[in-house]
Amino acid sequence: MLSNAFFLGKGGVGKTTLSAAFALDLARSGKRVLIASLDPAHNLGDVYGVALGDRPTGVERGLDALEVDLGAWVDRYLEESRSELKATYAYAGTLNLDRFFDIMKYSPGTEEYAVLWAIEHIHCELSAEYDVVVFDTPPTALSLRFLAMPAISRLWIAELSKLRERILEKRQSITRINPASPVASSCVDKADDKVYGRLGAIRERLAGLQGLFGKESYVAVVINPDQLSVSEALRIKEELDRIEVPLSGLCVNKRGVSAAEWSLDSRLSETPAFDFDFLPGGLRDREDLRTIDCGSLVADFMATAPEGTL
Amino acid sequence: MDSFGKGFAAKPFLFLCGPGGPREKDMGGFTDGIRAALGVIRQVNRERATEMIEFELKELENIFTLLVIGGFVGMPAPPTPIAIELLPLLERELSIMLSRSDFAQDPLGALMGILQVD
Amino acid sequence: MTTMIALFALALYLVFYFTFGKTLRDKLLKSDKAPAAPSERLSDGVDYVPTSKYVLFGHHFASIAGAGPITGPAMAVAWGWLPGLLWIWFGNIFLGAIHDYLALAASVRYDGRSVQFVAQDMIGKKAGKTFSWFILFLCILVVAAFGDIVAGQFAADGRVFFSFVFFCVAALIAGFFMYKTKLGLGGGTIIGIALVVVAFIAGNALPVKWTKDVYFLIILVYIILASTLPVNLLLQPRDYLSSYFLYFGLLAGGVAALISFAPLDAVPVFTSFSAKLIAGQPTPLWPAIPLIIACGALSGFHSLVASGTSSKQLRKESDALFVGYGAMLVEGFLSTLVIISIAGFGGYALGDKLMATPALGRFVQSFAKMVSMNLPFLPFNFMTLFAAVWVSTFALTTLDTTNRLGRYIIQEMALPLKDKNAGAYKFFGNKWVASIVIAFVGLFLARSGGYSVLWPAFSGANQLLASVVMLTVAVWVKKRLDPKYTMTVLVPAVILWVTVTAALVWYEIVIVPTFFKDMSKTMNVITGGTVGAINLFMLILNFIMIAGFLKNWSEKKAAA
Numbered sequence: 001m002l003s004n005a006f007f008l009g010k011g012g013v014g015k016t017t018l019s020a021a022f023a024l025d026l027a028r029s030g031k032r033v034l035i036a037s038l039d040p041a042h043n044l045g046d047v048y049g050v051a052l053g054d055r056p057t058g059v060e061r062g063l064d065a066l067e068v069d070l071g072a073w074v075d076r077y078l079e080e081s082r083s084e085l086k087a088t089y090a091y092a093g094t095l096n097l098d099r100f101f102d103i104m105k106y107s108p109g110t111e112e113y114a115v116l117w118a119i120e121h122i123h124c125e126l127s128a129e130y131d132v133v134v135f136d137t138p139p140t141a142l143s144l145r146f147l148a149m150p151a152i153s154r155l156w157i158a159e160l161s162k163l164r165e166r167i168l169e170k171r172q173s174i175t176r177i178n179p180a181s182p183v184a185s186s187c188v189d190k191a192d193d194k195v196y197g198r199l200g201a202i203r204e205r206l207a208g209l210q211g212l213f214g215k216e217s218y219v220a221v222v223i224n225p226d227q228l229s230v231s232e233a234l235r236i237k238e239e240l241d242r243i244e245v246p247l248s249g250l251c252v253n254k255r256g257v258s259a260a261e262w263s264l265d266s267r268l269s270e271t272p273a274f275d276f277d278f279l280p281g282g283l284r285d286r287e288d289l290r291t292i293d294c295g296s297l298v299a300d301f302m303a304t305a306p307e308g309t310l
Numbered sequence: 311m312d313s314f315g316k317g318f319a320a321k322p323f324l325f326l327c328g329p330g331g332p333r334e335k336d337m338g339g340f341t342d343g344i345r346a347a348l349g350v351i352r353q354v355n356r357e358r359a360t361e362m363i364e365f366e367l368k369e370l371e372n373i374f375t376l377l378v379i380g381g382f383v384g385m386p387a388p389p390t391p392i393a394i395e396l397l398p399l400l401e402r403e404l405s406i407m408l409s410r411s412d413f414a415q416d417p418l419g420a421l422m423g424i425l426q427v428d
Numbered sequence: 429m430t431t432m433i434a435l436f437a438l439a440l441y442l443v444f445y446f447t448f449g450k451t452l453r454d455k456l457l458k459s460d461k462a463p464a465a466p467s468e469r470l471s472d473g474v475d476y477v478p479t480s481k482y483v484l485f486g487h488h489f490a491s492i493a494g495a496g497p498i499t500g501p502a503m504a505v506a507w508g509w510l511p512g513l514l515w516i517w518f519g520n521i522f523l524g525a526i527h528d529y530l531a532l533a534a535s536v537r538y539d540g541r542s543v544q545f546v547a548q549d550m551i552g553k554k555a556g557k558t559f560s561w562f563i564l565f566l567c568i569l570v571v572a573a574f575g576d577i578v579a580g581q582f583a584a585d586g587r588v589f590f591s592f593v594f595f596c597v598a599a600l601i602a603g604f605f606m607y608k609t610k611l612g613l614g615g616g617t618i619i620g621i622a623l624v625v626v627a628f629i630a631g632n633a634l635p636v637k638w639t640k641d642v643y644f645l646i647i648l649v650y651i652i653l654a655s656t657l658p659v660n661l662l663l664q665p666r667d668y669l670s671s672y673f674l675y676f677g678l679l680a681g682g683v684a685a686l687i688s689f690a691p692l693d694a695v696p697v698f699t700s701f702s703a704k705l706i707a708g709q710p711t712p713l714w715p716a717i718p719l720i721i722a723c724g725a726l727s728g729f730h731s732l733v734a735s736g737t738s739s740k741q742l743r744k745e746s747d748a749l750f751v752g753y754g755a756m757l758v759e760g761f762l763s764t765l766v767i768i769s770i771a772g773f774g775g776y777a778l779g780d781k782l783m784a785t786p787a788l789g790r791f792v793q794s795f796a797k798m799v800s801m802n803l804p805f806l807p808f809n810f811m812t813l814f815a816a817v818w819v820s821t822f823a824l825t826t827l828d829t830t831n832r833l834g835r836y837i838i839q840e841m842a843l844p845l846k847d848k849n850a851g852a853y854k855f856f857g858n859k860w861v862a863s864i865v866i867a868f869v870g871l872f873l874a875r876s877g878g879y880s881v882l883w884p885a886f887s888g889a890n891q892l893l894a895s896v897v898m899l900t901v902a903v904w905v906k907k908r909l910d911p912k913y914t915m916t917v918l919v920p921a922v923i924l925w926v927t928v929t930a931a932l933v934w935y936e937i938v939i940v941p942t943f944f945k946d947m948s949k950t951m952n953v954i955t956g957g958t959v960g961a962i963n964l965f966m967l968i969l970n971f972i973m974i975a976g977f978l979k980n981w982s983e984k985k986a987a988a
Contacts, residue, residue: 081394107381109389149389156388163374170367170660177606177613178356182473183364186402194399202392354486358671359606359613361487362664368474402473409474418563419535419542419736420475421836423491425829426667427570427729 002218002304004123004133007251009222010232011139014253016043017283018222018276019136021292022301026132027063029298035134036122037067038115038143044136049285056126059286064130068122073114112146116209119146123212140232144239150210151243157203164196213245218301220249226262234265247271249300254278272300365424372410375403429692430772430798434685437517437764441757444521449753452526456905456913457533459746466539467741475740476540481747488738489755490671492528492730495822496723497759499577499883501766502787504720506705507713508698509771513764515717515725520760523920524726525753527894528734530901530917532752535735536745537908543735543897550903552976555896558969560841562728562893565962567834569886571651571870574823576879577788579643581820584789588816589643591631592824595817596666598623603665620669632813644875647827651867655831667825673818680811681765681795684802685772692768694775694782694794706935707881707942715930718891719884724763726924728893730756766791773797787880792816834866835859873958876951881939885959888932892970895925899977906981929970936963 007019016039023035034056037044044067045052048059054072056064119135127133137143168190175187190196213219221236223229233250240247250264250273257278264273274297283289378396381387413420453459463469467478504512531543538546548556582589601623606616654662702710705720718726734752742748770790774782777793785793796811842856855861873882898921906914940963943956 077391078394081391081397107390109391113389113391153389153392156392160374160377160388163370163377167367167370167374170363170370173607173660174360174364174367176610177616178353178360180353180356181360181364182477183367185473195396198396198399202395350480350482350486353480353483354490355617355668355671356613357483357487358490359616359664359668362659362667363607366659405472406474409472413475416542416545417836418544418559419732419734419739421736421833422729423733423736423738425833426491426494426825427733427829427833 001132001302002216003127003131004135004212004217005301006135006137006143006213006217006219007222008137008140008143008219008236009251010229011041013222013224013229014276015039015222016041016047016136017289018220018251018253018292018294019134020044020047021289022294022297023063023065023132023134024060024286024289025294025298026134026301027060031062031131032129033063033132033134034122034126034130035063035065035136036118037065037136038070038118039136039138040070041138042067047283047286047289066122068115068118070111070114070118073118074110077114077117078110109149111142112149115142115146116149119212120205120209140236144236147213147245148239148243150206150213153206154203154210157199157206161196161199161203164193164199165190168193168196213243217245218248218304219245220251220297221247222251222253224254225252225257226260230262230265230268233268237268237271248304249274249297251276251297274300362424365420368406368410371403371406375400375407430688430690430768431686433513433692433768434682434764437761440517441521441760445749445753445757448521449525449529449749452529452753452916453746453749456909456916457530457745457748458910459533459744459748462537462745465536465742465744465747466739467743470539475737477741478743479741481743481750484738484741484747484751485755488734488751489758490674491733492723492727492755493674493759493762493822494723494826495574495577495819496727497763498724498766498791498819499573499788499879500721500724500887501763502770502791503705503880503883504717505695505767505770505774505790506699506703506711506783507701507717508696508703509692509767510697511713511717512721513767515721516760516763516767519718519721519725520756523894523898523924524724524730524760525756526917526920527726527898527901528730528756529748529752530905531731531897532734532739532742532748533745534901534904535739536742536748540740541735543731543900546735546904547896547900550900550907551896551973551980554976555900555973558896558973559893560837561969562889562896562966564834564837564841565966566729566886566889566893567830567837567866568870568873569882569889569962570830571827571866572873572877572882573879573886574827575644575647575871575874576877576882578647578820578823578827579640579874580786580879581788581792581816582643583638583640584786585792585812585816586635586637587631587813588820589631589636589638590634591628591813591817592820594627594630595624595669595821596662598627599666599669600662602669603661606665607660616665617669620665621672624669624672628810628813628817631817632809641875644871647824648867648871650824651827651831651871652863654828655835655863663825663828666821670818670821670825673814673821677795677815677818678762678765680799680803680806681769682761684799685765685768688768688772688798688802690772690798692771694773695771705880706884707939709938709942712934715927715934716884718924718928719887719931719935721763722887722890724759724766726891726894728890728895728897731894731897766795769798770794773801776801788819792819831863831866835862838862838865869958873955876955877943877959882959884935884939885963888928888935888963889966891924891928892932892966895921895928896973898924899974903977903980925974929967932963932967932970936960936967 005022007015007022009015016037019035023033027033035044037052044065048065050057050059050065052065052067054066054069056066059065115138122133168188171183171187174181175184219240221233223233237247248271250268250271252273253276255275255277276292279291376385378388378400379393381390381393387393465478467476470476471478501512501516504515534546535541535543544556544559547559598620602616602620605611605619606613611619657663702712705711706716723729738751742751770782774790774794777797778785778790782790792812792815795815796808799806799811800808839857839862842853845853845856898917902914902918902921905911905917940956940960943952943959947953
């Protein structure tokens with residue numbers, strides 16, 4: 001059985017509800033489950049009827065939940081760099097640095113990285129206590145971005161590392177021949193070069209996350225029974241294929257909400273699909289979640305095995 | 311010894327040698343002079359053997375820095391967080407980048423020197 | 429006699445260095461009161477690195493020494509040995525060395541900016557543009573002149589080609605050991621020099637007899653390929669090893685000249701004012717001498733080299749005398765040796781055929797004779813091979829690097845086309861196109877022109893560049909230094925400008941038409957057209973520049 005499950009989908013398709021029901025089912029079948037909401041909308045607490053924070057809160061036996069505070073993660077992430085910069089450039093009047101970093105919050109990539117480090121934190125610090133970690137993700141756009149981040153960054157980091165190696169090699173070459181060269185002061189071994197080391201550390205973190213997404217996760221996409229939703233699912237599948245993250249299951253939620261014609265695209269036919277009927281009565285509390293039948297989904301999940309084992 | 315026959319390099323030696331032959335102190339000064347001269351020759355050789363590579367290195371370092379933090383000036387770059395993480399460690403690279411951007415305005419002279427055009 | 433001349437040259441240079449040079453430093457530049465040099469003020473551990481003046485001298489001298497100071501004087505003996513010598517001595521002292529020295533000093537005062545920048549500031553934007561055009565034409569003409577020189581060397585002495593090829597292999601191997609292994613400089617150098625000796629032995633044993641055309645083709649391919657290689661592979665190690673050629677040649681030649689005591693009778697003191705030098709035409713000593721002897725007396729290239737890295741590394745401005753003025757005088761001494769060897773030993777080497785031999789062959793044979801007769805442990809056969817490989821190596825390195833430089837210049841100059849004609853910009857901006865244009869055009873000219881015609885064109889462009897620099901320096905002295913001394917610089921600058929302009933006009937009127945004598949020879953016609961057009965264009969730029977100069981000259985002293 002894989003140890004992670006991700007629920008992707010557009011806003012409003014029922015990700016939070018389904019992931020909550022799924023987690024509850026798993027917990028009641030005897031597994032120790034942690035469900036983490038990465039969605040800034042933070043509906044998870046409402047669904048469970050429990051106030052949730054940044055740390056795991058017990059919902060019931062075998063089920064803990066938390067809502068990731070992305071803003072705090074962004075700050076925490078930037079603070080590390082900010083204090084390092086402050087230390088290095090202390091002389092350069094960093095009075096304006098804070099304001100600068102406020103802008104950095106909104107720069108492309110920061111949010112995705114915050115999500116990644118939050119996931120990494122959960123994976124490294126918390127997941128040992130649990131059998132399964134379920135992730136309720138933010139709307140598709142951000143999710144695809146953070147899922148792709150390790151793959152995209154890998155190429156950059158690999159090339160940068162190679163270039164850095166060449167630079168270090170040349171510095172050594174020059175210093176060996178001409179110790180009086182100004183280059184000599186920055187000539188260090190590969191093992192001692194902080195930049196190369198940092199690039200390597202980043203590469204390892206990203207490789208770890210890439211492994212997590214690609215080989216240890218059950219990725220389910222939640223859709224509604226309409227053509228728009230199906231197109232969206234197709235787009236997501238293509239993107240996941242591109243970054244080598246397997247799509248494990250399709251959850252067709254709110255079946256019967258409308259009588260309009262729709263069909264599942266043939267390209268999605270390989271993916272196991274699970275139906276969830278529309279509940280006209282709506283969901284009011286935790287026990288209402290039991291009315292959602294996750295049986296087949298849970299069974300499919302438990303039948304999975306981490307890549308490389310059987 | 312015919313002084314004319316000694317040639318250019320021997321002129322300092324002639325100055326140091328008085329009519330009574332080289333004295334102990336003069337010999338010391340003379341060997342120091344030779345040592346200094348050899349030191350200069352050695353340094354010139356070292357620079358000659360590395361000047362093009364040093365030039366190339368500066369350019370590589372410039373490119374590396376541009377690749378990492380180009381995002382701050384609108385160039386395609388790795389995700390900003392990676393750039394921010396590496397930024398504090400790139401002190402020397404940043405000064406090279408500034409130096410190169412200055413250099414790029416007026417490279418003709420340095421190029422002609424490095425490229426040995428003559 | 430030869431010894432006398434050599435000693436006289438040394439003494440002359442030393443005297444003028446210590447009197448005239450020091451006067452310039454103390455009275456004109458007032459270097460002791462000058463602001464701190466940029467290497468100290470702007471020290472950044474990257475380009476602005478204070479360096480000992482001895483190291484800088486060696487470095488600067490090695491940069492400016494090449495095949496130039498050898499070729500020109502070898503050609504000039506057609507006028508007799510005295511005129512060339514006088515130009516090398518007094519042209520150097522009053523023009524060339526000052527040009528180098530003051531360009532270096534001006535650059536230092538301008539925080540290490542190149543002399544092109546200074547010219548733009550002093551004479552106007554157009555002056556800066558003319559620099560780019562001159563350099564571009566120089567790149568093409570250098571390829572033309574040096575291409576023919578090298579092809580001629582290869583064709584004249586069949587041993588040279590493979591000696592050079594094996595020398596390149598030696599450089600590749602030595603480079604590997606020096607840069608990729610822990611062997612470092614000492615070990616790499618020993619390996620390199622050992623392999624060079626092997627290369628000479630091997631080349632000596634493998635003479636080839638190919639036609640000049642074959643060599644032209646080989647050189648074309650060589651230029652285009654070599655200029656695309658990374659510098660650490662071939663260019664850097666070969667450049668390093670070839671500096672040992674320079675040391676050895678200068679040392680052996682200097683010592684041989686000083687102990688030779690031979691009469692200078694292989695060539696008359698003075699043949700005629702209008703000896704038939706260029707394209708078989710009577711060549712008037714004035715104004716054409718700068719077209720023959722460039723480097724060795726005066727070279728525009730040097731100002732760029734000086735204002736490139738040297739100015740950023742001078743520890744203090746007063747060092748500029750030693751580096752700028754001094755290095756140029758030593759180059760003058762090298763040229764003096766060339767003339768001494770030909771005038772003193774050309775007879776022993778070539779007898780009656782001396783003046784009939786192409787200039788470089790003259791040098792190779794005479795130099796080898798001079799060394800082997802006075803230093804008997806260096807045999808004649810080895811010295812001829814050495815001298816030929818020495819000149820060829822420097823020339824071939826220049827061919828490689830000029831191509832790289834020319835590519836950059838073409839791309840820079842094509843930049844304005846970006847908005848107006850994107851297609852043309854893409855075409856010229858393509859590095860292969862730029863590379864082939866320079867190499868092909870250059871070698872085409874070489875093949876049908878021959879260096880006796882193309883060398884003067886190259887030299888003229890070089891001297892024009894130098895005269896722009898001299899005029900720039902004159903304005904600088906007037907506006908930024910002490911107007912009292914303006915005449916010291918202005919007078920030589922004006923004399924130079926008048927001479928060079930007259931020389932190029934003469935070249936256009938007398939030499940270029942010789943290409944069109946026989947209209948059926950299309951190659952010649954095309955060459956003549958190209959060279960004539962380049963020359964004309966340079967003359968026009970020259971007049972535009974002088975107009976800018978006059979305008980700036982008469983303006984009131986600008987606010988600092």
